[in-house]
Amino acid sequence: MPVLLYVLAVAVFAQGTSEFVLAGLVPGISADLGVPVAQAGWLTAGFAVGMVVGAPLTAALARRLSPRLTLTACLLVFVAAHVVGALTDQLAVLFAGRVVAALANAGFLAVALSIVTRIVPVDRQARALAAVLAGTTLALVAGVPAGALLGALWGWRSALWAIAGLATVALVAVAALTPRRPGPDGPRGDLRVELSTLRSPVLRHSLALGVLVNGATFCAFTYVAPVVTDAAGLAPVVVPAVLVLFGLGAFAGVTAAGRLAGTHGRLVLWVGTPALVAGWTLWATLAASPTAVWVLAPVQGALSFGVGGTLIARTMAAAHGAPTLGGSFPTVALNLGALLGPVLGGWALGPLGTTGPMVAGAALAAGAALLWAAPVLARRFVR
Known part of the structure; x- marks a missing residue:
């Protein structure tokens, strides 16, 4: 594969670390800036909002610009936002920096x-997309624990400085290796024509599935810590190890999706979406069992990101008529899920208790399984 793919993966790793690491830094930010934990938690929502808005906006504005210029500019803004965030003493400035960083991301x-x-x-596109997206799963495996360790040793600002440094290295490599145009003539399609691809039933179906599957993932994953400590009775120091296991599973799932999505994508979705429902339901049922935690964390990571990676490949294939905006479609869908999931999970904590997010995650995954099967069921009943 082109070396550029691995360079892009490094940049995605830095950005993925930034997206996920903040959850472990919120208590330190709260204490350092003198704000309630709930207000510091808004920083996570700010990043998700920036991701949803930034993907189509940047893709539309930059569609006639050089890919090299666009990618390096995005990384430059990303680095600057982290430098500002590491230097500020104001929550509002840090929040704005998170939104700007997410827009660039x-x-x-x-x-x-x-x-x-x-x-x-x-x-080879499915495998290439998996190679780039592996940066996100590696962020879960290595970036987030490393950021949390830096935060514990030298404060939350050190984690932001480290992310800025890694992104700077990626910026230099991207500037050197990215072509000025992605193809012989570069994309010149009309914006309205590209947006018209959203009329495709296959594309809209894939996007809706992406929202539900990623919503289920973040609904449960966001609240894994209380399940580990309160329901299973494990020590808080065990939580990072569980998250690493989930990340290892996610990496395996994305890798498998890269190999299977191109030729066996439908099979992955037929098997994977019901398996997700079963997995989250089983975890909610066996939440008091430490063994269930150790076994299901990597399994659910693999299923979540395996199905998610397959949906990204399916979406990109369906969006072939949108060479510049196509990459924004799955980005928006997945981050809408990342917004929806934690909200539903937090709501479920009230009436259902600690395992509520797992139950809500199973419900979202069930919605995805039904949505995937709906066209086949409709054709069968219509006949």
């Missing part, structure tokens, strides 16, 4: 995904 990812589909042959 979303724009980078949207353009990067579009480039992948133009520099790699069709039969």
